[in-house]
Amino acid sequence: MAQPTFKQLAALIAIADTGMFRTAAEKLHVSQPALSEQISQLEYRLGARLLDRDRRGARLTPVGELIASRARRILADVSELDAVVRSSAENLGGLIRMGGLPTLGPYLMPYVVPVLHARFPGLRLYVREATGQALEDGIQSGQFDVALTVQPKAGERMRVMPLFDEALMLGLAHEDDLLREECINAAALNGKDLLTLEDGHRLTEQVKDIARQSGANILEDYQGTSLDGLRQMVGMGMGVAIFPHLYERSEIRNDRAVIARPLQSADAYRQACLIWRENNPREKDFETLGGIIAARAAELLAEG
Structure with missing residues (x-):
């Protein structure tokens, strides 16, 4: 046949x-x-x-x-044959299809892309946002070559490269009593109304864990579709919310309605990682890409 x-x-x-x-x-x-x-x-x-x-x-x-x-896996394997040739002939060139979390990529990659373009003018980086599970599924199916995510769940044939740890911060309205403290212990959230993103985001999973440990009240009826939406609800006094440091650095510092404070908790951070399929012929390229992302993130986070 x-x-x-x-x-x-x-x-x-x-x-x-x-x-x-x-x-x-x-x-x-x-x-x-x-x-x-x-x-x-x-x-x-x-x-x-x-x-x-x-x-x-x-x-x-x-x-x-x-x-x-x-079929997705077969075609992904076939497409990697061309990558073998490109990888041997170029230094981080050609097309890389990259997935990224909407709570991370937009607040980091704009600082990374100029560095990549200056060092590797032959590189074409196609970036598409998706939630954590969708990114991991996309790696397995061949939709993405690499993905920038946080705390990925163990998957078959997946390589994980840790990049950096990012602190989580508490966003509060200007009139909130907790602003008397420069660093807020998670225990102070007991009884507080805590806003989250909609289910499916890795950040939502982390926030719910912190809420369970601290006794905060998750407002299930007011889940945000984006970090910007959460910030606006906080500014209107609907509750407090937890934001990643890079988002706080990019968006909250210039917001007159919301102030962010460091959150003191063993779980108040997330680990950013770059993931790709095992045995991908461009693994060295992806490691180079991950190193550049990690270095740029370290510079941004060091600025406070």
Whole structure:
């Protein structure tokens, strides 16, 4: 029996990602009939129905889910063959697809990118934000080459490079009584209303742990969709919130409505890491990238 082709696997993944034959065809720059033929040939070669089709589009069957997952890994491995050649010929050049946390990347990478561009003009860095679990899934599927995250959960075939520790700080409205202290012990949060980001963020998990230990009240009905949203709610006196140091440095210091104080707790920090798939041929490049990110972060955090 003939083996599936890379084009057929790419067609399946495109439909899985978009849910529509027409959109998938546009994404792959092929006609819709040509895409349908690729899927038909793939189903014939595997002897299984991979998609359920209806008027609303197409969705993977249970077998299709398994095949699509394996197809992502296969195509990711194939794409790394080209990286082998680039890595041997260039010093941190070519395209790197990088994922990043929305609570970290925007407040660090603008200081890193100019350094990268000056040292490696041939580098193209494509950055996309996602939550922690989505970043780790994206590394495994090949969507991302590397990801800037915090305290990643152990995953199969994943390399973790610790970069730096970032303190967590408490944001308070100007009239809050806790501002009498220059450094606030987490125990002082007992009975306080504590605002968080919506579920799915690693920062939310940490804040809830601190709340459980300190006796703070998590305001489940007022979860923020962004750190900026949290800061605005704090400024309106709706509660206090915990912010990463780099965000505080970038956004809170110039905010007249909110003041941040260091938070004294064994858990009031997070470890930033760079992650990628094990045995990636560009591992040395990623280590170089991680070293530059860590050095720039150390400079920013040392400034206070």
